[in-house]
Each structure stands twice: as C-alpha cells, then as structure tokens.
Amino acid sequence: MKRSARMASPDFFEIRDLHMRFAGVQALQGVSISVAKNELLAVIGPNGAGKTTIFNIINGVYHPYKGKILLEGKDITCLKPYKIARAGIARVFQNIELFKNMTVIDNLLLGRHQFLKSSFLSGSFFLGKCLREEMDNRRKVEEVIEFLEIEEVRKQLVKSLPFGLQKRVELGRALCMDPSILLLDEPVAGMNLEEKEDIARFILDIKEEMETTIIMIEHDMEVVMDIADRICVIDFGVKIVEGSPEVVQNHPKVIEAYLGLED
Amino acid sequence: MSADTLPKLLLEKVRYYKKEVALREKQLGVWRPITWNEYYDHVETFGLGCRDLGLKPQEKVSILGDNCPEWLYADLATQSLRAVAVGVYPTNTTEQVKYILEHSGSKYVVVKDQEQLDKVLEVNAELPLLERIIVIDMKGVRKYTYPLIISYEEVEEVGRRIRQKDPDLFTGIIAETEASDIAIIVYTSGTTGPPKGAMLSHRNITAVQHGFLQVLPITREDSLVSALPLCHVAERMFSLFLPMKVGCTINFAESVATMQADMIEISPSIFLTVPRMLEKMHSTITIKIQNANPIKRCAYNLCMPIGGKVADIRLSGGKVGLLYHTLFMIAYFLVFRPLRNRIGLLQVRECVSGAAPLSKDIMRFFRSLGIRIKEAYGCTESTGVISMPEGEGLKLGSVGKPVPGIEFRLEDDGEILIKGGLVFEGYHNDPEGSNRVLKDGWLYTGDVGKLDEDGDLFIVDRKKEIIINAAGKNIAPSEIENRLKFSTFINEAIVIGEGRKYLTALIQVDYENVANWAQKEDIPFTNYKSLVGNSKVRRLIDREITEANKNLARVETIKKFALLDKELDQDDGEVTATMKVKRQIIEKKYGDIIEPMY
Numbered sequence: 001m002k003r004s005a006r007m008a009s010p011d012f013f014e015i016r017d018l019h020m021r022f023a024g025v026q027a028l029q030g031v032s033i034s035v036a037k038n039e040l041l042a043v044i045g046p047n048g049a050g051k052t053t054i055f056n057i058i059n060g061v062y063h064p065y066k067g068k069i070l071l072e073g074k075d076i077t078c079l080k081p082y083k084i085a086r087a088g089i090a091r092v093f094q095n096i097e098l099f100k101n102m103t104v105i106d107n108l109l110l111g112r113h114q115f116l117k118s119s120f121l122s123g124s125f126f127l128g129k130c131l132r133e134e135m136d137n138r139r140k141v142e143e144v145i146e147f148l149e150i151e152e153v154r155k156q157l158v159k160s161l162p163f164g165l166q167k168r169v170e171l172g173r174a175l176c177m178d179p180s181i182l183l184l185d186e187p188v189a190g191m192n193l194e195e196k197e198d199i200a201r202f203i204l205d206i207k208e209e210m211e212t213t214i215i216m217i218e219h220d221m222e223v224v225m226d227i228a229d230r231i232c233v234i235d236f237g238v239k240i241v242e243g244s245p246e247v248v249q250n251h252p253k254v255i256e257a258y259l260g261l262e263d
Numbered sequence: 264m265s266a267d268t269l270p271k272l273l274l275e276k277v278r279y280y281k282k283e284v285a286l287r288e289k290q291l292g293v294w295r296p297i298t299w300n301e302y303y304d305h306v307e308t309f310g311l312g313c314r315d316l317g318l319k320p321q322e323k324v325s326i327l328g329d330n331c332p333e334w335l336y337a338d339l340a341t342q343s344l345r346a347v348a349v350g351v352y353p354t355n356t357t358e359q360v361k362y363i364l365e366h367s368g369s370k371y372v373v374v375k376d377q378e379q380l381d382k383v384l385e386v387n388a389e390l391p392l393l394e395r396i397i398v399i400d401m402k403g404v405r406k407y408t409y410p411l412i413i414s415y416e417e418v419e420e421v422g423r424r425i426r427q428k429d430p431d432l433f434t435g436i437i438a439e440t441e442a443s444d445i446a447i448i449v450y451t452s453g454t455t456g457p458p459k460g461a462m463l464s465h466r467n468i469t470a471v472q473h474g475f476l477q478v479l480p481i482t483r484e485d486s487l488v489s490a491l492p493l494c495h496v497a498e499r500m501f502s503l504f505l506p507m508k509v510g511c512t513i514n515f516a517e518s519v520a521t522m523q524a525d526m527i528e529i530s531p532s533i534f535l536t537v538p539r540m541l542e543k544m545h546s547t548i549t550i551k552i553q554n555a556n557p558i559k560r561c562a563y564n565l566c567m568p569i570g571g572k573v574a575d576i577r578l579s580g581g582k583v584g585l586l587y588h589t590l591f592m593i594a595y596f597l598v599f600r601p602l603r604n605r606i607g608l609l610q611v612r613e614c615v616s617g618a619a620p621l622s623k624d625i626m627r628f629f630r631s632l633g634i635r636i637k638e639a640y641g642c643t644e645s646t647g648v649i650s651m652p653e654g655e656g657l658k659l660g661s662v663g664k665p666v667p668g669i670e671f672r673l674e675d676d677g678e679i680l681i682k683g684g685l686v687f688e689g690y691h692n693d694p695e696g697s698n699r700v701l702k703d704g705w706l707y708t709g710d711v712g713k714l715d716e717d718g719d720l721f722i723v724d725r726k727k728e729i730i731i732n733a734a735g736k737n738i739a740p741s742e743i744e745n746r747l748k749f750s751t752f753i754n755e756a757i758v759i760g761e762g763r764k765y766l767t768a769l770i771q772v773d774y775e776n777v778a779n780w781a782q783k784e785d786i787p788f789t790n791y792k793s794l795v796g797n798s799k800v801r802r803l804i805d806r807e808i809t810e811a812n813k814n815l816a817r818v819e820t821i822k823k824f825a826l827l828d829k830e831l832d833q834d835d836g837e838v839t840a841t842m843k844v845k846r847q848i849i850e851k852k853y854g855d856i857i858e859p860m861y
Contacts, residue, residue: 142291
C-alpha cells in the first residue's frame with residue numbers, strides 16, 4: 001500500500017519547548033514537536049521517558065511550568081480538559097477506561113456527550129430538537145460501529161468482551177467525538193497478532209477516511225515502523241531523534257537508548 | 264414474448280411491483296428496504312456503466328465478496344449485457360482467486376472491500392486479461408494509486424449520465440438477451456482437483472425455476488435470507504433465480520458475524536441452509552440448555568421426547584393422535600416456540616438443507632421442534648437441484664422424487680444419471696471434462712443412489728468416496744461421519760478404511776464446546792493442540808464414538824480413532840470453500856497418524 005504524501009502544513013499542531021517537573025524529577029526538558037495535518041506521528045522511547053506526560057499535558061491534566069501547546073496557532077496550554085476535548089482532541093488511554101457495565105452503544109454515545117445541546121426541559125419530554133439530536137448522535141455512533149466492524153457486539157456489555165474488542169470500543173468512543181487530533185496511548189499493548197493487525201489497519205483507515213491527525217505512543221516497533229509517517233524518540237525527557245521510520249530505525253542514539261551503551 | 268432470461272424477468276417484476284420491497288439490507292443498525300424500482304435502477308446504471316467501460320457479450324466478470332445487494336446488481340447487469348458473471352468465494356486464498364480469474368479469463372472483477380481487493384492486487388501482474396477492478400466499498404483504498412481500480416459508485420455514475428441521454432437504452436439491451444446465453448459460470452468446490460467452471464445458461468435457470476417451484480411453492484409474500492455464499496449455485500437459486508420468478512423478498516445481514524442475530528430480526532419464512540450450519544445450531548442449543556437454569560433444563564428434557572415422538576409419527580407417514588397433538592401444542596408454547604425464536608426460525612415455513620448429506624439425527628432434532636426440514640439433492644452441473652421431497656410427506660434419509668422436467672435413471676452401479684433442461688452447458692475451457700460427465704445428453708452425477716418401492720431417492724455417497732474394505736464390502740463413509748458429527752464435541756470426522764480390515768476415523772473436535780467442557784472439568788490447556796493432547800479429552804471423544812457405534816452395523820463401526828491436532832483449513836488445502844473435506848489430500852497428509860491405527 002502506498003503512503004500518502006507527508007507534511008502538508010507543518011504547524012497544524014505544535015508542542016513548543018515543553019518543560020515539566022514532578023517533585024524534583026525533571027520529566028520533560030524542552031521537548032518540541034510539530035505535527036502536520038493528517039499526519040501519523042509515533043512517539044517512542046523507553047519506559048519513563050516522558051511520553052505519557054506529554055499526552056497528559058496536551059489533555060490539560062498536567063500544567064507545564066514552561067512551554068506551549070498550539071492547535072492551529074491557538075494556544076491551548078492549561079485549558080480545562082473538557083475544553084481541550086471540545087477543541088477536537090480525543091484520547092484513547094493505555095488502560096481501558098470504559099464503563100464496563102454499560103453496553104457498547106452507551107459507551108460510544110458518551111463520546112457524543114459534548115455535542116448535546118438540548119435543555120433539561122426538552123430532554124425530559126424527548127421532543128423536537130432533543131429527539132433530532134439523539135437520532136443524529138445515534139447515527140454517528142452507528143457509523144463508527146460500522147467503521148470498526150463491531151456490529152456483532154453493539155448491544156453487549158463491555159465487560160463481557162475480550163480485551164482486543166474493548167480496546168476497539170475505546171477507540172470508537174474517541175472517534176465519536178469527531179476529533180481532529182487523536183491521541184493513542186499504546187493502542188496495541190497486550191494484543192495478539194491478529195488483534196494487532198486489525199488495530200493497525202483501523203488506525204490507517206482512520207487517518208485516510210476521516211483525515212484525522214494521529215499522535216501515537218507505542219512500544220511495538222513492528223507496528224510503529226509499519227504505519228507511522230514520522231517517529232519522534234524521547235529519552236529522559238529529551239527529544240533525541242525525529243524523522244522517518246527508516247532514519248530512526250538505524251540512528252545510533254536510538255539504538256543506544258533502547259539497548260544501552262556498550263562499556 | 265415470455266421472459267426467458269433473468270434480466271427480462273427483472274424487467275417484468277419491476278413493471279408489476281414497482282415500489283414494493285425487493286431487497287432489505289441492514290445498514291447502520293437499521294433495516295433499509297430496496298424497492299424493485301431501485302433494484303432495477305442499480306442494475307441499469309451499473310450495466311450501462313460497464314458497457315461504457317467496454318464490456319462486450321460473452322466476456323467474463325468475476326464477483327468477489329460477501330453477499331450484499333451490489334453483488335446481485337453486478338450479477339444481473341453483467342447478464343443483461345450478455346456477458347457472463349463468475350462468483351468467487353470470499354474465503355478463497357489469493358492463489359485460489361488467481362486460479363479462477365485466470366481460468367475464467369475475467370475482464371473485470373467486482374470486489375467487495377479492501378480485503379478482497381488486496382488479494383487481486385497481489386496477483387494482478389499475472390492476469391493480463393484483467394482490465395478493471397471495480398470496488399464496492401472504498402473504505403481504506405481511496406488513496407490506492409493503481410490505475411485499474413475504479414469505484415462501483417463511479418461506474419454507476421457513468422451509467423446514470425448515459426441513461427439521461429437515452430432513457431430506453433437499457434430495456435433495449437435486455438431485450439436482446441437470449442435463453443441460450445451463458446448467464447453465469449459457477450466454479451465447483453473441487454474436492455478432488457482444481458475447481459471446474461460449470462457454465463449455466465438462462466435456459467438451465469428457467470428449467471430449474473420451473474421444476475423447483477412445482478415441488479416447493481414460494482410466493483411473493485415469502486421472505487428469505489441470503490446466508491450462504493452467493494457464488495454457490497444453491498444460494499444463487501434462492502437469492503436470485505427464485506425471486507426473479509416469484510418476487511419474494513431477500514434480506515442481507517449486516518455482516519457474516521451478525522448473521523445469527525439478524526436471523527432473529529428477519530425470521531425468514533423460507534430458509535436455505537447446509538448441514539454444517541444446522542449442526543452448529545444443534546450444538547449451540549445443546550450446550551446452552553446444559554448451562555441453563557434447572558427449570559428451563561427440566562422443561563426442555565420433558566418436551567424434547569414429545570417432539571421426537573411426534574416427529575417420528577409424522578416421518579413414518581402416520582397420523583398424530585389427539586393426546587400427542589395436545590402434548591405437542593403444550594411443548595410448542597413452552598419450549599419449542601421460544602427456542603425457535605432464539606435461532607431465528609420461528610416463522611420458517613420450509614427449511615431446505617443441501618450441499619452435503621444431512622444426518623438423520625439432526626433432521627429428527629429439528630423436526631422435533633416442528634421445523635419442516637427437507638433435504639434436497641442436486642449439484643452445480645444440474646443448476647442446483649435434482650430431487651426434493653414434496654409437501655409434508657417425507658421419509659427419513661430420503662431426498663424425495665426427482666423434480667418435474669427431469670429424466671432420471673440409475674446406472675447399473677447405482678450412479679445417478681439425469682437428462683433435461685437443467686443439465687448444464689459444459690465446463691468452461693474443459694471439453695474433455697465436459698465429455699466425461701455428459702454422454703448422449705445424460706449427466707453422470709458421480710453420486711450413487713437407490714430408489715425404494717415408492718420411487719423415493721436415497722443418496723448413498725459420492726461414487727469416488729465409497730470405501731471398499733479388505734473383505735470387499737462397500738461402505739458409505741458419509742453416513743457414518745454424520746453419525747459422529749452429531750456429537751456436540753465432534754466438528755469433523757473422516758472415516759478411513761479403503762482396502763483395510765476395519766474402519767478408523769480422524770476426528771477434529773469442536774474447539775469451542777470441548778474447551779467449555781474442559782474448563783468445567785478443570786482441565787488445563789492453552790490452545791487447540793494442547794487441548795486435544797489431553798487424555799481426558801481423548802476419553803470424552805472415545806465415549807462419543809462408542810455412543811455413535813451403537814447405531815451402526817458391525818462392519819460400519821469405528822474401531823480406532825485419532826484426534827487431529829489442528830483444525831482443518833481452507834488455506835492449507837484440506838477443505839474446500841464450502842468446508843467439504845478433501846479426503847485424498849487428508850489421507851496422504853495424515854498418513855503418519857493413520858498407519859499406527861492398523
């Protein structure tokens with residue numbers, strides 16, 4: 001399969017000189033990353049390198065003591081998490097964060113929560129605008145169900161699904177938010193080969209069909225090398241290399257970070 | 264002029280039924296009706312589009328993908344242009360797809376989605392005749408840059424523009440189709456060699472419509488579900504030939520995985536199925552009942568013997584007395600009705616099983632629930648059907664009388680021979696193969712059968728598969744295999760015994776059911792191989808085989824067996840796309856576990 005042209009406008013989303021400290025531990029030391037529209041950027045690095053910290057800052061969970069997050073030139077650093085979600089940034093977590101006792105449809109509808117506009121009163125009587133809104137949201141949810149091929153389980157409780165499918169549902173919930181940027185935190189961790197292949201295909205399809213920009217943290221090098229347009233390597237809170245999969249794969253600093261330095 | 268081709272029949276139906284529902288498709292979780300007008304509209308625009316691309320009469324168009332309305336549109340559009348439609352199994356491997364595209368000399372191939380497209384692209388360089396790949400679902404392939412690819416939607420768009428200029432063009436094209444045109448090529452599953460392409464003409468199709476509907480009347484009000492692969496002649500008959508004749512409604516499930524759930528919503532009145540599907544339903548019911556609460560289990564155990572008794576009376580042609588009639592009604596409302604609802608067969612009026620022999624036990628089980636299962640017999644070369652039981656009267660194990668319009672006789676060795684309008688036109692590009700099965704207008708089916716005093720046909724087995732043991736006795740393996748497969752723990756059984764002193768069997772266990780059983784018994788296992796390696800599992804299967812042996816003649820009993828340590832797979836060439844076992848290949852491949860049994 002051919003990969004689409006990389007790098008349209010380089011400053012669609014930008015992380016500028018990010019610094020973060022936890023009680024004396026310097027988690028991030030001036031990390032800058034820029035992502036083009038409809039690009040798939042993979043962030044890799046050893047455990048504790050600061051990858052998830054970057055996601056948490058993007059989401060507004062942590063506040064950096066220095067640095068900025070810019071979405072289409074607009075500063076979104078330190079906004080409340082729900083405002084960042086409304087700005088079009090959705091996230092799939094490393095550990096499954098679904099409502100296990102709710103059905104797949106209900107979990108996905110939750111992804112549409114930020115689009116609910118009708119008042120308490122019209123909601124109580126399920127009239128007019130509220131009814132239309134419900135139908136629109138349900139349609140969107142069904143589109144995502146079709147896209148991720150989970151028709152079979154749409155009415156099942158999430159807790160009854162195998163791990164791979166739960167991950168897919170979580171991805172679906174993020175897609176229901178119509179995100180312009182999708183943050184994926186280890187999307188294939190703990191999956192078997194077949195599940196990995198499925199998710200990798202879905203990620204590529206999301207990028208192509210929905211024209212979503214994707215930032216992905218992942219340890220599985222095979223998946224990363226296969227689907228990422230560009231890779232950014234973080235180690236000890238510092239960006240050490242950035243470039244195409246081919247460049248990163250053979251970079252001495254990357255090999256050093258992963259395998260350690262020979263004495 | 265009477266409508267003697269499928270496209271002409273389509274025109275006729277459109278004139279009668281216009282805005283009535285022809286097809287139903289589940290999309291985004293909602294059933295969407297497609298009217299006859301819309302049906303024709305799609306066939307017309309796709310047909311005109313293909314014509315504009317350069318499709319000429321007699322050229323071949325392959326269709327590769329799961330069942331969907333577009334499958335039928337492409338099929339009928341191709342036939343309207345007097346070109347030939349070739350169905351390919353969506354489960355086929357890349358190599359098998361290549362074989363059919365190459366052998367049929369397909370000029371276009373219509374693929375359902377990315378998965379199927381990738382198969383074609385992999386071998387595209389070796390297919391010089393292939394000019395276009397038409398993709399129905401463009402998800403994930405919009406950025407592919409291969410020049411051959413065109414979307415289904417684009418072809419229809421071209422067709423729409425042409426229609427705008429000349430609205431009557433397509434009806435004129437359809438009028439030119441003739442009964443002698445080859446309409447479709449159906450590739451046989453090929454248990455012994457590579458698949459052979461059986462050419463079926465409109466004349467064959469008309470004959471089969473005529474013969475079939477006299478035995479099993481279907482009306483406009485009936486609703487069917489398209490569940491088996493459309494490239495198989497039986498599903499083509501139920502999803503295309505018969506609806507074109509009577510105007511019944513065809514339903515398409517959302518996906519293969521949701522078939523069971525969608526069946527409940529459709530609740531078809533006519534259901535075409537295969538033994539494998541019925542075996543699966545039977546084992547699902549049995550397992551679910553075992554895990555049900557004691558009240559349900561008790562009700563089931565009380566009611567099943569009543570159903571069985573009534574089924575036996577009916578099958579032997581007797582009249583059900585008042586007592587059993589009343590008991591059956593109680594059992595029906597208590598157990599059978601809810602059970603039938605759960606498997607989507609609540610409203611089923613006629614259920615036809617074909618493609619492989621059905622075990623008597625399975626037949627009796629479903630008859631106990633009050634489902635009128637009939638076993639039909641036919642082959643691709645007979646356009647799908649040769650014989651089928653008529654009305655209520657049915658003998659256990661019989662496939663009824665030959666359908667009207669067939670001349671029928673048995674050769675001295677019992678081989679079934681037929682003659683008539685539904686005998687196919689020969690194999691594509693294989694005159695030698697055609698001559699082997701077609702002699703003086705008689706089709707040599709390769710199946711051995713016998714007739715009873717009433718003229719009802721009983722199928723013994725495939726001629727090639729009959730086992731002659733060391734004592735010279737003829738044994739039909741398929742019946743024994745069906746007995747074994749009735750066990751919920753046995754998925755596939757292959758009986759061995761050619762030239763040997765006694766019979767043995769290779770057994771593939773039902774992974775799901777045996778795994779469930781093993782969990783209850785606290786047997787540790789990691790995968791299929793480790794499961795069948797366990798001695799307790801072996802003992803379980805031993806018990807099941809002993810049970811099956813009780814109902815078999817001494818010479819037919821299984822003396823020893825071996826468990827296969829992997830599931831048979833189409834990709835490994837062990838079974839065909841229709842899951843028929845390739846006996847010779849398996850006997851060769853598993854020689855090292857067969858020999859120690861002797």
